[in-house]
Amino acid sequence: MNNIFEKEKELFISTYKRIPIDIDHGEGIYLYDSNGKKYLDFFAGLAVNALGYSHPDINKEVNKQMSRFSHLSNYFITDVQIQFAEKLLKFSGMSGIFLSNSGTEAVEGTIKLIRKLKGPDKKIFSFTGSFHGRTYGALTLTSNEKYKQGFEPLLPGISMLEFNNSSDLLKNINSDTAAVFIELIQGEGGIFPASEEFVINIEKLRKEFSFILVIDEVQSGIGRTGKPFSYNHFNIIPDIVLAAKAIGGGLPLGAILVSKELKTVLSAGNHGTTFGGNPVSCAAGKVVLEKVFEEGLLNKVQKNGDYFFTQLNNLKKEFPTDIKEIRGKGYMIGIEHFNECSNLVEKFRNRGVLVNCTNQNVVRILPPLIAEKEHIDVLISIYREILKENA
Numbered sequence: 497m498n499n500i501f502e503k504e505k506e507l508f509i510s511t512y513k514r515i516p517i518d519i520d521h522g523e524g525i526y527l528y529d530s531n532g533k534k535y536l537d538f539f540a541g542l543a544v545n546a547l548g549y550s551h552p553d554i555n556k557e558v559n560k561q562m563s564r565f566s567h568l569s570n571y572f573i574t575d576v577q578i579q580f581a582e583k584l585l586k587f588s589g590m591s592g593i594f595l596s597n598s599g600t601e602a603v604e605g606t607i608k609l610i611r612k613l614k615g616p617d618k619k620i621f622s623f624t625g626s627f628h629g630r631t632y633g634a635l636t637l638t639s640n641e642k643y644k645q646g647f648e649p650l651l652p653g654i655s656m657l658e659f660n661n662s663s664d665l666l667k668n669i670n671s672d673t674a675a676v677f678i679e680l681i682q683g684e685g686g687i688f689p690a691s692e693e694f695v696i697n698i699e700k701l702r703k704e705f706s707f708i709l710v711i712d713e714v715q716s717g718i719g720r721t722g723k724p725f726s727y728n729h730f731n732i733i734p735d736i737v738l739a740a741k742a743i744g745g746g747l748p749l750g751a752i753l754v755s756k757e758l759k760t761v762l763s764a765g766n767h768g769t770t771f772g773g774n775p776v777s778c779a780a781g782k783v784v785l786e787k788v789f790e791e792g793l794l795n796k797v798q799k800n801g802d803y804f805f806t807q808l809n810n811l812k813k814e815f816p817t818d819i820k821e822i823r824g825k826g827y828m829i830g831i832e833h834f835n836e837c838s839n840l841v842e843k844f845r846n847r848g849v850l851v852n853c854t855n856q857n858v859v860r861i862l863p864p865l866i867a868e869k870e871h872i873d874v875l876i877s878i879y880r881e882i883l884k885e886n887a
């Protein structure tokens with residue numbers, strides 16, 4: 497076969513900057529290329545592969561479901577969808593669910609729900625630094641102008657407020673507000689957590705004006721931050737929670753989770769999807785929920801996450817002119833550098849470790865939740881080696 501990267505140029509619409517590795521297979525926390533080189537994967541399919549690659553229990557459940565049926569139309573409801581939904585609702589504390597294929601679709605369905613409930617004139621807000629997806633509604637809610645340029649007109653009735661700026665909230669949120677979308681730890685934006693004070697003010701305004709609070713947990717949910725969802729770090733119960741990425745165990749799956757009060761806003765015919773809630777994805781996702789919430793993986797992330805932050809903070813002390821700030825929680829970590837970080841990512845890759853660079857100078861680390869202390873130690877020692885080399 498021709499080089500796959502040349503073939504890609506010939507065949508594909510080039511919307512992605514690809515990593516120049518020809519992956520052959522994955523196992524546990526490692527990926528292997530076609531020459532047999534092993535990579536420690538510390539961004540896990542961008543927060544998707546919570547249980548790593550080729551997890552035997554996921555494979556078993558997927559194969560079992562495949563041999564029953566891989567797809568039924570949504571005219572049917574199936575046992576595996578019920579089992580998955582029951583678990584996700586239990587661990588999120590929400591009351592109703594709609595299953596989609598992806599995060600951006602969960603956002604779109606939510607905008608429809610909000611419009612139906614609140615009418616066409618009330619405003620929806622999101623925040624600077626946010627990322628909610630690439631379809632039109634989600635793109636409008638997304639902050640980065642680069643993603644939007646050339647694609648206007650976007651969706652009307654959506655505006656952006658400054659993240660972590662309470663006076664901007666107080667100035668703009670009122671009885672004309674339909675909803676607020678927020679990532680409590682911004683992922684793509686550079687791992688920026690919302691401040692306690694900011695969240696308290698959102699809650700105060702929500703009590704006063706009864707807008708819908710939508711927490712986007714697409715990246716931060718399912719144990720990634722050391723709690724079931726990032727809102728569990730705060731004293732809040734959202735109206736809507738959006739989940740995707742990790743919930744399908746590596747297969748496409750997304751979810752809109754709503755409070756009891758919002759369960760009846762959408763009715764038959766209002767919303768739908770051919771593939772949403774695919775039974776094979778639900779079978780894989782059910783294993784993820786069991787491992788994370790019922791079999792102790794969550795506690796491990798919390799403990800190892802603390803260890804990870806201690807090690808990174810030591811590194812920051814050693815290299816104060818390289819590392820500016822370390823942010824995040826659990827296994828959702830951003831290391832902001834004073835300089836651009838794409839060359840660091842390449843150096844990691846050459847040494848057999850995969851990390852991501854976001855927002856130009858933030859090394860983003862999203863290991864599979866199965867990562868152990870020994871894997872963290874490998875990453876830290878390679879990080880040290882690279883920073884020493886740069887000095």
Ligand SMILES: Cc1ncc(COP(=O)(O)O)c(C=O)c1O
Nearest residue numbers: 598599600627628629683714715
């Ligand atoms: C916070 C957040 N919301 C929404 C999305 C969009 O999800 P998807 O890529 O599954 O459409 C992403 C994707 O990175 C995300 O990080």
